[in-house]
Amino acid sequence: MKAEIIAVGTELLLGQILNSNAQYLSQELAALGIDVYFQTVVGDNMTRLAHAVETAAGRADILIFTGGIGPTQDDLTKEALAGVLGRSLYEDAEAMENVDRFFQGRGVPMTENNRRQALAIEGGTPLPNETGLAVGNAIEQDGKFYIVLPGPPKEMKPMFERQAKPWILERALTGEQPIFSKMLKFAGIGESALETKLLDLIQAQSDPTVAPYAKEGEVTIRISTKALDERAAMLKLDAVEREIASRLPEYLYANVDVPIEQVILDTMQERGLSLSAAESCTGGLLMEMFTALPGSSAVFQGGIVCYSNALKEKLLNVPHELLEGENAPGAVSAETAKVLAEQVRLITGTDFGLSITGVAGPGQSERKPAGLVYMAIARQDADTAVFELNIKGNRDTVRIRSAKTLLYRLWRALQD
């Protein structure tokens, strides 16, 4: 089974939006065991759209279209596809009801062009849009499969997941066993180091398959297998997971798709522990990561951004002698990191206190190089742990990697 993804929209060709739909669909199709051989982007133009359909139909078995099914005259995907397939369009009653309901609910009159969103291709299967108005479509013709999805990701993704994927499994992958996957999440290790450790498993392409899975700033491995049912699949997946875990025991923090902050918060909540932070060079980034998660208030209480030395003294009681003077360790030092973590813990009355202080760059500070960072974890029940990092990279990299490394260290501290 070879697939082609065709994203439709002049805004993509102008570079006004990123083609994240192609990435999402590629990942989903790979998980179904379907090879994507081409991705195409074409504008809102009938001639070129028809050309793209014909080119793709000549080289793929499954064509997945996304975009170009909205209400305007520019939205031509269904017309172009119907034209190439020699079929006509009709107004789908159920989809039209969905459009009517939307405008009635808003108490706004429906303009005539919105009827276009209920158009479907004769002889195909309309795919209901649960999060928008434009109906999708799935058509089988001459042994090839055509799927039409909306452009906005918040409509496209649920329609693919709930409507298109089951249709593909039933019609195009008939008789094949369904695919089951598990996500393994890693921290404290870089992507290339991780891949090196698993290279034989990744390259073997055996069953289950082991593949790196792209997610912004995270290192994730997806293991997948085909099986008759979930129980049979899990037996196979668990075996591979154990093999991977045995190679990387200190980096594998979850076998479901959650960030490490979530694992930390869950663990601390279970144990009734509370948390605070004092941030200098990261300026709030670490606290922002915790509070981005719903329910974080059960564990994370707050903290202090002590960007200036004056505030390190005033709000966090760092002795002046530690910060200033010929032989003082300075703001970027193990000593200051230790005081910051211990003081924020005491001041906020929490069980754990975290701290980060460093030179984010560009350029040095206190005659220390950019990328030098000290972090500490203070706790009621153990000695304060201090860590030194030397990070190569720009300001963003130094800040993000500092925060991520401290999260990893905290997770490890909670393991012991």
Place this chain on the structure above:
Amino acid sequence: MKAEIIAVGTELLLGQILNSNAQYLSQELAALGIDVYFQTVVGDNMTRLAHAVETAAGRADILIFTGGIGPTQDDLTKEALAGVLGRSLYEDAEAMENVDRFFQGRGVPMTENNRRQALAIEGGTPLPNETGLAVGNAIEQDGKFYIVLPGPPKEMKPMFERQAKPWILERALTGEQPIFSKMLKFAGIGESALETKLLDLIQAQSDPTVAPYAKEGEVTIRISTKALDERAAMLKLDAVEREIASRLPEYLYANVDVPIEQVILDTMQERGLSLSAAESCTGGLLMEMFTALPGSSAVFQGGIVCYSNALKEKLLNVPHELLEGENAPGAVSAETAKVLAEQVRLITGTDFGLSITGVAGPGQSERKPAGLVYMAIARQDADTAVFELNIKGNRDTVRIRSAKTLLYRLWRALQD
């Protein structure tokens, strides 16, 4: 002039990476006045790559390839293109020197496969790689233009900017005037509202052109014109800028590509003003935005994340009666926002103090709906200003829009 962008790499077809190169190149070509009619992604496979080259050559005048020119046997872009053009490959001496220099500099022996990175197409122009090893290429044949660039953005972008763009201007756009652009940056207004106000200018496609420019979470308009020289261009661009500014005077914060935080910091630094913040629902996001900018320490001193009510009382002196009790306004209230901003200003000894407190969701809190947010700006020289927001959207949206709106309000306060 019609262009097609062809990104080469199986990792794109597996969804392991996002095709951000296509977006970058589309924006750059649009700025040169070149229409992109198709974007294609193809894997590291000779047959399919050759098919993609032939298809594109049949429908475009300029073909821009990115990726597939590294050292491995999988890197086939130059071979495939040379094959279709009926040309041979040779080892470019200058490029080979660059490769040799790299390995000598590292004291590592060069493996033989790295010679592939110095290959160029006979009769073309090698494009030096200033940030990597693989040499690029530009070829003109039968009135069509072929440009080969590396895949990694940190190599692709400088090579496009410094090597490919001048070549395109000289060879493909011969005799045409160069293009000049200006970026107009807006805050406090949504993208669609902005576009509505400028729709006639955007749709006219007259000279200068006015086009929305996609950047994560920002609203930007690019105005471009062709002219003999910069002075002539600026006369035309400034006139359009004045027209746009007159329609949206309270939202246009810069005519260069900087974030609003930068404008705020620059303005405050000029006036010798200092800044602090107290954040509840945004949990450090606002302070993170300031401290992400190099040099922010000249203005931004730090602040407090008071996520729990206990810390609002303890660290920011919010009266207990304000927070708790049957008829208390509660943590999410204009009263609390006001105290937070005023107290953080006093405690840190800064000229300005900011605060944000709200219900980020999901779900309500204090019987108040998700999306209800109060913000305040306290200052030494004026009354504290308090703002109420009702934001529709998920937790991320509520948090980001709160912070961005407060930045906008602060910028406006500094205008007056």
